[in-house]
Amino acid sequence: MLQIRPIVTALRRHKAGTVLIALQIALTLAIVCNAFSIIQQRLQHLSQPTGIDEANIIVVQNEWARSMSTQQVDAQVNTDLEALRHLAGVRNAAISNAYPLRGNGWDDRIMLEPDQLKPTTSTALFFSDERLLDTLGVHLIAGRNFQPGEIKAMDVRDKLSPPSAIVTQALARHLFPDGSALGKSIYFGDAHPVAIIGIVDTLQPHSVDRWASGFASQTTILPSRLLSEWGNYYLIRTEPGQIDAVAAKVRQTLFAQDVMRVISDKDGIQKFPDIRQAAYDRDRGMAVLMGIVCVVLLSITAAGIVGLTSFWVGQRRKQIGVRRALGATRGDILNYFLTENLLISSGGALFGIVLAVGLNLWLVTRFEMQRLSLAYVLIGVVMLLLLGQGSVLAPAMRASKVPPVEATRSV
């Protein structure tokens, strides 16, 4: 470390090269820190639990090929579900208009008073019956489930007026922070009170995208089979390990009940693990892309440092020879180049921290990103300093092998 002053003096004579290495380190640090932050956010997003027994759930998108009245649809749905439940390996089956990660669905505003002008919050609405909780494997933590007698068949054209609702814990807490949600009434835009009779721990809404942040984790289950003339979703929960066997039998089973239906070959019958995979494809893609960007950037920076340092070593062979002749050990020479790189890298890193924070502030305002955590900046700095030392090692070793006799040679 005693060599700092001569190093600084020497660096003054290589201003362009020094500034370039420092600048490259700074830019790399700025991009890599923010890329880390993006990776972390995306991974965190895609590992959010849905609250359901994902490994054993099959979603069937059943569409009707002819016109039917609500009563006809209701009767057919009952026949279908009964047939599905009797399949070997099926634990339960239910009808629903939505399921977690579906992408779109029905969301509505919730009021605490019937004449409230501004809604208290928003919620995703799942229309189903008393079998939904068991079918999805959602845990009821307070209150009770619906009873079969409470379930109504609702046409999509009917007015929304359920007597009761089961809500997620997140929604209950949002509506009643004092924890008294059970038994309270909520309103969906009119004077009709809806009683909260049960609370489940986690059940993600139909979308977890940014646009759905207004009702993140806030799901309400209503005791109505929402029957649409175009079709509905059947949710099936299988016994563990039976998902493939059951999925293979679903189409045949349903067509045996009625042939005037459409179940798309492409996505008519989906296993939930595939739904999850597809729902987070974009997040995963972004995380992988950022990972690649980091690796390539760091490699390029390392290559740049090796290239420039090699050049410096070549240029200074004579000086090194003189120092060796004057008694400097190989270790001293090695140390010289390592310290030189540490100085440049540190300078670059300092500037890089400023750039990283600046870039992050800009990203936050333009792309709704989270703030950069200091930990990532520190990890980035340590990484780049180590990278610099690693890259400079080979040229520095070569420098330390310059024999003292070099001092006597011209060039």
Add this chain to the structure above:
Amino acid sequence: MFGYYLDLALHSLKRNKVLTALMVVAIALGIGASMTTLTVLHVLSGDPLPGSSATLFNPRIDPFSMDGYEPNKPPPEQVTWTDGMNLLHAARADRQALMTGGAVPIQPTQSSIDPFYTDARYTTADFFPMFSVPFLYGRGWNASDDDGKARVVVISKLLNDKLFEGKDSTGQTLRMKDTSFQIVGVLGDWRVNPHFYDLNIGDYAEAEDVFVPLSTSRDMKLSLNGSTDCWGSGGDPEHAENTPCVWLQFWVQIVDPAKVEAYKTFLTHYSQEQKTLGRFEREPNVALLDVMQWLDYKKVVPSDVRLQTWLALGFLLVCLVNTVGLMLAKFLRRSGELGVRRALGASRRDVFMQLLIEAGVIGLAGGMGGLMLAYTGLWLVRRQPSSYASLAHLDMTMLLSTFLLALISTLCAGLLPAWRACQITPALQLKSQ
């Protein structure tokens, strides 16, 4: 002299293979990444109807009640049935169309094809001329078909291929929801990117397979698809004509730019009139954006794509700084050679030119590599499941831009090293030899 310098450049590049390779790879990576993301951005932010997009407008009015009123909040993006019909029939623009998305069950007469659902658009007659929709066979329907709730349908080329093996099917029958429709037209290849006239279906959705008069769709209660935003007493799709809900898209064509303001004034007057009638509660709040303004307002280009583009440009910057450093090392290492050239009479300018040409050669090589990487990158993008994936192709503009970007950026990168190398005093170099 150019040929000679090129020769020198190639010679010098060959002499230092590792350093040359490093520079070319760095440029190629930077260019490849930038061009991949820029191409995706270019495709996604393109004009869906070049030539006529500036004459197409999306009129918006605010029929909401005072619930949740916020001053300066933009009006809703869709219209109610009542307002849509009023504006359609007022016919104050050159052309106007009222529409919504839907899904219809198709029951093929061929026993070999199972019934299936497909996307539909319920619209009015002006849709086809207004959006310059190409026809392979037949034509669209006319206003009297709209009024008469005619059982007519226009189908896509894709559907025609599927059901009629691509033959002219006009005059034939298509069965949908137990009803026979007469096919009056088959579309040519048509896909607008983005799907600007109804973004609720998907920003980059493909064109619908079936087009039915809006009046017919309501008469037959065909199912709707898209976004419905209701207020007050809420929705009832059975009688959607009377509900306080916005669920229809309304587009107009105004060819003369001078008449755009007049149309906006008309919208304000209409809102005022509806307020006087007691239908509207809010003060007139109107908007009239053309296609590109509308896409901008709706932020159609995915923010992930924009983020990736910026990061790729940052990436390119790092690659360039890297190249500047390496080039500096390379050029200065040749001080001796350059000193001799200077001593033999080459001017600073000559040396500068020589070095810039060397940089240019690196840039072209990097551009070539970058192009290959961009092709690979775009191939990877197309394998993504997003709705726009299939659109990601390199066109001629982007191909030329790749080389231009590579060349310009490397020349810029070469400026500093070349300038530094020119500063070498020939005498000093020769002496130290």
